[in-house]
Amino acid sequence: MADNKKMVEAITSRDEDFAKWYTDIVKKAELVDYSGVKGCMVIRPYGYAIWENIQRDLDRRFKETGHENVYMPMFIPESLLQKEKDHVEGFAPECAWVTVGGSDKLTERLAIRPTSETLFCEHYAKIINTYRDLPKLYNQWCSVVRWEKTTRPFLRTSEFLWQEGHTMHETAEEAEAETLQMLKVYEDFYRETLAIPAVVGKKTEKEKFAGAIATYTIEPMMHNGVALQGGTSHYFGDGFAESFGITYQGRDNKLHYPHQTSWGVSTRMIGAIIMVHGDDDGLILPPRVAPIQLAIVPIAMHKAGVLDKAQEVADSLKKQFRVKLDASDNSPGWKFSQYEMQGVPLRLELGPKDIENNQCVLVRRDTREKIFVSLDNVAEEVAKLLDIIHEDMYNRALENMKTKTFEARTYEEFLTTAKETPGFIKAMWCGDVECEEKIKEETGGVKSRCIPFEEEQLSDVCVCCGKHAKHMVYWGKQY
Amino acid sequence: MADNKKMVEAITSRDEDFAKWYTDIVKKAELVDYSGVKGCMVIRPYGYAIWENIQRDLDRRFKETGHENVYMPMFIPESLLQKEKDHVEGFAPECAWVTVGGSDKLTERLAIRPTSETLFCEHYAKIINTYRDLPKLYNQWCSVVRWEKTTRPFLRTSEFLWQEGHTMHETAEEAEAETLQMLKVYEDFYRETLAIPAVVGKKTEKEKFAGAIATYTIEPMMHNGVALQGGTSHYFGDGFAESFGITYQGRDNKLHYPHQTSWGVSTRMIGAIIMVHGDDDGLILPPRVAPIQLAIVPIAMHKAGVLDKAQEVADSLKKQFRVKLDASDNSPGWKFSQYEMQGVPLRLELGPKDIENNQCVLVRRDTREKIFVSLDNVAEEVAKLLDIIHEDMYNRALENMKTKTFEARTYEEFLTTAKETPGFIKAMWCGDVECEEKIKEETGGVKSRCIPFEEEQLSDVCVCCGKHAKHMVYWGKQY
Numbered sequence: 001m002a003d004n005k006k007m008v009e010a011i012t013s014r015d016e017d018f019a020k021w022y023t024d025i026v027k028k029a030e031l032v033d034y035s036g037v038k039g040c041m042v043i044r045p046y047g048y049a050i051w052e053n054i055q056r057d058l059d060r061r062f063k064e065t066g067h068e069n070v071y072m073p074m075f076i077p078e079s080l081l082q083k084e085k086d087h088v089e090g091f092a093p094e095c096a097w098v099t100v101g102g103s104d105k106l107t108e109r110l111a112i113r114p115t116s117e118t119l120f121c122e123h124y125a126k127i128i129n130t131y132r133d134l135p136k137l138y139n140q141w142c143s144v145v146r147w148e149k150t151t152r153p154f155l156r157t158s159e160f161l162w163q164e165g166h167t168m169h170e171t172a173e174e175a176e177a178e179t180l181q182m183l184k185v186y187e188d189f190y191r192e193t194l195a196i197p198a199v200v201g202k203k204t205e206k207e208k209f210a211g212a213i214a215t216y217t218i219e220p221m222m223h224n225g226v227a228l229q230g231g232t233s234h235y236f237g238d239g240f241a242e243s244f245g246i247t248y249q250g251r252d253n254k255l256h257y258p259h260q261t262s263w264g265v266s267t268r269m270i271g272a273i274i275m276v277h278g279d280d281d282g283l284i285l286p287p288r289v290a291p292i293q294l295a296i297v298p299i300a301m302h303k304a305g306v307l308d309k310a311q312e313v314a315d316s317l318k319k320q321f322r323v324k325l326d327a328s329d330n331s332p333g334w335k336f337s338q339y340e341m342q343g344v345p346l347r348l349e350l351g352p353k354d355i356e357n358n359q360c361v362l363v364r365r366d367t368r369e370k371i372f373v374s375l376d377n378v379a380e381e382v383a384k385l386l387d388i389i390h391e392d393m394y395n396r397a398l399e400n401m402k403t404k405t406f407e408a409r410t411y412e413e414f415l416t417t418a419k420e421t422p423g424f425i426k427a428m429w430c431g432d433v434e435c436e437e438k439i440k441e442e443t444g445g446v447k448s449r450c451i452p453f454e455e456e457q458l459s460d461v462c463v464c465c466g467k468h469a470k471h472m473v474y475w476g477k478q479y
Numbered sequence: 480m481a482d483n484k485k486m487v488e489a490i491t492s493r494d495e496d497f498a499k500w501y502t503d504i505v506k507k508a509e510l511v512d513y514s515g516v517k518g519c520m521v522i523r524p525y526g527y528a529i530w531e532n533i534q535r536d537l538d539r540r541f542k543e544t545g546h547e548n549v550y551m552p553m554f555i556p557e558s559l560l561q562k563e564k565d566h567v568e569g570f571a572p573e574c575a576w577v578t579v580g581g582s583d584k585l586t587e588r589l590a591i592r593p594t595s596e597t598l599f600c601e602h603y604a605k606i607i608n609t610y611r612d613l614p615k616l617y618n619q620w621c622s623v624v625r626w627e628k629t630t631r632p633f634l635r636t637s638e639f640l641w642q643e644g645h646t647m648h649e650t651a652e653e654a655e656a657e658t659l660q661m662l663k664v665y666e667d668f669y670r671e672t673l674a675i676p677a678v679v680g681k682k683t684e685k686e687k688f689a690g691a692i693a694t695y696t697i698e699p700m701m702h703n704g705v706a707l708q709g710g711t712s713h714y715f716g717d718g719f720a721e722s723f724g725i726t727y728q729g730r731d732n733k734l735h736y737p738h739q740t741s742w743g744v745s746t747r748m749i750g751a752i753i754m755v756h757g758d759d760d761g762l763i764l765p766p767r768v769a770p771i772q773l774a775i776v777p778i779a780m781h782k783a784g785v786l787d788k789a790q791e792v793a794d795s796l797k798k799q800f801r802v803k804l805d806a807s808d809n810s811p812g813w814k815f816s817q818y819e820m821q822g823v824p825l826r827l828e829l830g831p832k833d834i835e836n837n838q839c840v841l842v843r844r845d846t847r848e849k850i851f852v853s854l855d856n857v858a859e860e861v862a863k864l865l866d867i868i869h870e871d872m873y874n875r876a877l878e879n880m881k882t883k884t885f886e887a888r889t890y891e892e893f894l895t896t897a898k899e900t901p902g903f904i905k906a907m908w909c910g911d912v913e914c915e916e917k918i919k920e921e922t923g924g925v926k927s928r929c930i931p932f933e934e935e936q937l938s939d940v941c942v943c944c945g946k947h948a949k950h951m952v953y954w955g956k957q958y
Contacts, residue, residue, distance in 0.1 A: 033602055036559060037589065040552035042602050045617070048548050069527050073519035073638055074553075074591075074622060075575075080515060093581055096554075098591070100576040101626040101637075110516065112553075112577070112591075123512055123521050138524070142622070143553060147580040158580075159552055 011341075013280050018224045023153070025274055029283045029342050032153045039151035039158030043267070046342065049291035050270055051161065055141065057193050057288070058163065058265070061185050067137045067165060072119040074142070075110040080118045084243045087117060090210020094146045096158075112145040117211065117236075117262055120166035121244035124258075130249045131170050134258055135178070139165040154271035155228070155479045162266035168246070168258040172237065175259035179235040182263040183216045186231040194269065195286040195393040196220045196276050197401055198230060199424065199474050201450030206433045209262075213237045219449045219474065220397075222275035225404040225422030227449050227476040230272055233263035271479070276397050277366075283343025284366050286393060287386040294382055295339040296325040297332050299351030309355050313348070313378060320379055321386075340365060345389050346382060366393055409459050414475075418443040424476045428469035430462035439464055439475065449474040490820075492759050497703045502632070504753055508762045508821050511632045518630035518637030522746070525821065528770035529749055530640065534620065536672050536767070537642065537744070540664050546616045546644060551598040553621070554589040559597045563722045566596060569689020573625045575637075591624040596690065596715075596741055599645035600723035603737075609728045610649050613737055614657070618644040633750035634707070634958045641745035647725070647737040651716065654738035655693075658714040661742040662695045665710040673748065674765040674872040675699045675755050676880055677709060678903065678953050680929030685912045688741075692716045698928045698953065699876075701754035704883040704901030706928050706955040709751055712742035750958070755876050756845075762822025763845050765872060766865040773861055774818040775804040776811050778830030788834050792827070792857060799858055800865075819844060824868050825861060845872055888938050893954075897922040903955045907948035909941035918943055918954065928953040 011024035026032050031047030043051065059069075075098065082088045095111040113119065124136060145159045154160075165182060169175040183200060190196045198220035208215035212234040220230045238257035241247070247255045277284040287293055294317060298310040307327060314325040324344075326335050332349070339347055349361040360378060362371045366389055373381045404423030408414035417425050429435060429448070440447050455472040462469050490503035505511050510526030522530065538548075554577065561567045574590040592598065603615060624638045633639075644661060648654040662679060669675045677699035687694035691713040699709045717736035720726070726734045756763040766772055773796060777789040786806060793804040803823075805814050811828070818826055828840040839857060841850045845868055852860045883902030887893035896904050908914060908927070919926050934951035941948045 033605060035552045035598070036556060036601055037552045037554045040554060042552065042598075043550040045547035045549055048550055051550075052548065068524035069531065070524055071522040071527055071530075071622075071640060073514045073516045073521070074624070075516045075519060075638070077515055095581070096577045096589075097579040098575045099578045100588075102573055102575075109579075110575075119514070119521075122515055126512060143550075145553070159554070161550060 011280065011282065014223065014278070018275075021278075021280075022271075022274060025278055025282055025341075026153045031270065031274075034153075037158075039148050041153050041157050043161075046291060047270060050273070050285070050289050051267060053289040053291065054193075054269060055163075058185075058189060059141075061189060062139050062163075062165065065137075065181065065185065067139045067167075070138045070140055071142070072113070072116050072123070072140055074113050076113055076116075076118055078109045078111060080122060081111050083118060083121075084211050084240050087211035087240075091115065091146075094148070096145045096147050113142075114144055114146045115262075115264070116140065116142075116144075116164055117166065117240060118244075120262075121240050121246060121260075124168055124241075125244050125246045128168060128246055128248050128258060131251055134168060134170045134248060135174065136168040137165075137178075138167065139163055152271075152479075154267055154274070156268075160266050160268065162264050164264040165262060167261045168241075169260070170248070170250070170256075170258065172259045175237075175261050176235055179214070179216060179233045179261045179263070182261070183218065183231075183233040186218050186233070186263075186265060190218060190220060190230065191394065193286065193288045194273060194276075195288075195390050195397065196230075196272060197394060197398040199401075199449060199452060201452035201474065203232075203450055204433075204436060204448045204473070206436050207448060209234045211236065211240065213239070217450050219476075220272050220276060221401040221404060221424060221476075222272070222479070223278070223400060224275070225424075225476070227424065227478045228268065228272050228275070229478060230269065231263070231265035234261060236260040236262070275479075277393055278343070281337075282341035284393065285343035285345060287345045287390050290343065290345050291322060292324045292339070292342070292344045293322045293386060294324075294346045294348055295335070295344045296323065296348045296350065297335045297339075298325075298327065299332055299349055299354075301327065303352045305355060306350065306352055310350050313350065313360065313375065317379060317382065321382060346385060348378070348382075364389060366396075407458055408463055411463055414439070414463050415443065418446050418475075422477060424449065424474050426456065426458060426472060426474060427463035428459050428461060429471050429473045430465055430467040431470040432462075432465070432467075435462055435464035445477050446475050447478060449476050449478070490759065490761060493702065493757070497754075500757075500759075501750075501753060504757055504761055504820075505632045510749065510753075513632075516637075518627050520632050520636050522640075525770060526749060529752070529764070529768050530746060532768040532770065533672075533748060534642075537664075537668060538620075540668060541618050541642075541644065544616075544660065544664060546618045546646075549617045549619055550621065551592070551595050551602070551619055553592050555592055555595075555597055557588045557590065559601060560590050562597060562600075563690050563719050566690035566719075570594065570625075573627070575624045575626050592621075593623055593625045594741075594743070595619065595621075595623075595643055596645065596719060597723075599741075600719050600725060600739075603647050603720075604723050604725045607647060607725055607727050607737060610730055613647060613649045613727060614653065615647040616644075616657075617646065618642055631750075631958075633746055633753070635747075639745050639747065641743050643743040644741060646740045647720075648739070649727070649729070649735075649737065651738045654716075654740050655714050658693070658695060658712045658740045658742070661740070662697065662710075662712040665697050665712070665742075665744060669697060669699060669709065670873065672765065672767045673752055673755075674767075674869050674876065675709075675751060676873060676877040678880075678928060678931060680931040680953065682711075682929055683908075683912075683915060683927045683952070685915050686927060688713045690715065690719065692718070696929050698955075699751050699755060700880045700883060700903060700955070701751070701958070702757070702879060703754070704903075704955070706903065706957045707747065707751050707754070708957060709748065710742070710744035713740060715739040715741070754958075756872055757822070760816075761820035763872065764822035764824060766824045766869050769822065769824050770801060771803045771818070771821070771823045772801045772865060773803075773825045773827055774814070774823045775802065775827045775829065776814045776818075777804075777806065778811055778828055778833075780806065782831045784834060785829065785831055789829050792829065792839065792854065796858060796861065800861060825864060827857070827861075843868060845875075886937055887942055890942055893918070893942050894922065897925050897954075901956060903928065903953050905935065905937060905951060905953060906942035907938050907940060908950050908952045909944055909946040910949040911941075911944070911946075914941055914943035924956050925954050926957060928955050928957070
């Protein structure tokens with residue numbers, strides 16, 4: 001039986017067992033619950049509130065760059081999914097299939113969307129006629145399904161929430177610019193809102209999206225040195241347009257195929273927040289997505305005037321920040337642990353002595369630093385501190401990524417580094433998929449993360465085969 | 480080939496063919512497109528923007544009444560759906576079933592949620608332990624699937640977007656109060672935001688939700704006199720809790736079943752907006768959900784200063800209103816028709832002569848009234864007019880509902896009224912399902928809409944069988 005006086009249970013230590021530490025946090029911070037359906041999760045209020053803050057911020061960025069939201073059906077008829085050969089090969093093996101509607105067996109199976117390129121193409125074929133109809137800049141917020149064998153909350157689930165942008169352009173150049181623009185939007189969002197640094201660049205042929213000409217990716221590093229593919233942006237050229245018969249009359253009065261992009265990020269970002277910032281006491285949430293930015297804990301709450309003053313402070317801060325005043329019967333110590341577990345960026349303590357001195361105590365979740373602040377300028381201090389916390393969180397994550405990024409010039413060096421310390425390895429590559437496969441096999445899963453936009457010339461030859469090197473690649477294990 | 484100089488095509492007249500008028504509007508105002516999947520629609524940017532405005536407003540009302548958002552899986556294992564007998568009987572016949580995941584046949588079929596009571600109950604069984612855990616006030620925004628035979632955009636589609644609230648309470652009284660509170664939230668929303676009046680009340684046993692003890696409903700009347708079930712709020716008692724083994728330790732230290740509610744509204748509301756307010760020139764959108772509240776159409780646009788002034792006016796209004804300045808090459812006449820079709824509440828015309836006189840012309844979509852306004856106080860005038868338009872739209876809809884609401888004291892009178900004029904019929908009823916079925920059959924589809932909270936005593940006997948009357952019922956055909 002639950003008891004409101006219970007102690008907040010300790011979680012597994014991050015350095016001892018990273019995987020268990022992660023699942024302890026998602027459970028104990030009440031982000032998700034496991035459901036009775038294989039690989040599907042219940043996103044609980046605290047977890048969903050983080051997602052709502054993420055959505056609001058990203059949606060604003062999408063609209064500022066001219067995009068409009070739409071909603072496509074969740075079903076894709078099998079014949080529609082098959083229209084683009086590479087695409088169906090990539091996705092059909094992991095689709096969930098509806099075969100019965102009501103009491104009738106369907107004449108054609110329906111896939112639940114694993115991604116919606118085919119649906120957007122079918123629609124675009126109907127509404128695009130001339131160059132005046134271009135560009136089309138659409139986005140959709142929805143859930144998608146990919147039938148996964150092994151799953152982990154937020155990181156890999158059979159159903160997950162995401163957004164998928166799908167755009168059509170007059171020229172290849174415009175479409176390529178859109179692909180890169182949206183990668184930049186993701187990169188800015190990770191840095192400015194999630195306080196997460198990342199490596200960005202182009203995926204190799206082996207790792208690109210099924211049906212794309214080029215896939216760009218943002219790859220943040222988790223605290224343990226493992227990468228997470230944090231978002232992707234794809235350039236399709238006019239291949240899908242051709243398969244789906246989408247044409248427009250150009251300025252030259254001739255028919256052309258438009259050029260296409262798609263791009264997406266998902267609830268997986270919440271996994272990144274946990275694994276980049278969290279510590280042994282639980283979550284540490286970036287202030288700009290934290291459902292509660294400031295938790296007010298009254299001390300000696302039942303003494304005259306304390307709760308009134310706490311309420312007054314809460315009311316004055318509520319217009320500007322997401323504030324929770326906890327006037328429950330739990331002990332202050334229990335409350336401290338609880339809001340630490342939930343990663344609330346700032347705690348405000350206020351007791352009779354503080355009130356006497358017209359002050360309160362602000363405690364940072366990330367550093368545990370205590371700051372005494374006059375009650376006359378709490379709002380300014382909170383605003384300033386939340387920004388500082390954001391910057392400090394970003395810098396700590398950046399420092400971790402730098403510390404765990406290595407260079408390898410020989411294959412021996414590569415294998416030793418891959419074995420000793422999880423992290424990113426920068427190394428030259430010949431461009432052949434055989435070397436990617438050999439590296440993956442001999443390191444137990446190190447894959448090419450991306451070819452960064454700014455490559456360094458570490459040597460002239462491929463770290464694996466010794467042939468002429470075409471690119472510098474970031475390598476690493478991934479979730 | 481589309482041409483930006485094309486004329487806006489006329490639509491079918493509302494009085495001539497209401498059904499065709501409706502589908503003409505959804506197509507020509509670019510609200511939806513039909514998809515290749517039976518009964519599923521593509522919600523296009525203009526339609527989806529209405530839904531976003533609806534969501535934002537309702538979500539605020541839900542949060543103000545203490546509710547939190549969550550996300551449940553879209554799949555319901557067949558065994559879970561079967562846990563509550565009435566519920567499965569009501570929904571299983573219209574479920575879409577997933578039977579294959581990847582390349583494997585599933586050992587148990589998964590229904591795509593037609594509604595999520597069962598999923599919420601499974602979760603609540605895990606997280607509710609004591610009275611301190613109550614109430615749980617959860618809501619979810621998602622899509623649901625009901626395998627429909629005949630479909631119509633927004634009104635009845637195999638997949639639709641909605642919100643579903645699911646709450647758990649310590650006592651029956653609290654749960655009943657919640658059920659009525661959320662019905663009130665819907666009623667307020669329809670009146671204050673959609674400018675739609677409605678009859679509210681309790682569904683009869685025959686019409687209530689599968690598994691509920693009581694279903695309350697909001698029933699707006701469309702322009703043609705036909706009703707639309709616009710939203711429902713259900714009280715479940717502790718029946719589901721018992722079936723799902725949800726218990727809590729009460730203040731008396733004994734185990735009890737909590738009491739449950741659920742409530743929902745859907746994209747069907749967009750259908751109501753069209754059918755309550757629209758006219759022969761297209762949509763008329765309530766200002767508070769209109770994606771564009773004010774369309775600015777420059778006149779003699781290529782004369783010096785016109786476009787600059789129009790841009791200046793647009794910029795000054797954008798902070799306060801959703802404004803579109805149309806500087807395209809289309810003629811002013813074409814633009815007028817276009818924004819009329821799209822139901823934009825206000826049009827602002829601005830030409831060289833207006834600028835000379837420091838004025839502009841505001842034209843109301845609903846009444847075509849033209850108002851000359853000084854450029855010094857456009858913002859105040861627009862704000863005032865949008866409120867007036869809202870009120871006038873509500874009052875016209877109310878007048879229509881009143882005009883098409885009849886009373887019947889004899890069965891003959893009932894049949895004649897039902898035959899002559901579509902609308903609501905107020906009549907007494909004995910409480911027996913047999914009379915409901917007889918009326919439905921002999922009128923070609925008139926059903927009980929609801930028992931209103933304030934019943935009138937029209938007579939002492941049932942209008943159908945002549946037995947003692949228990950209630951006054953609103954009757955009518957429905958979409």
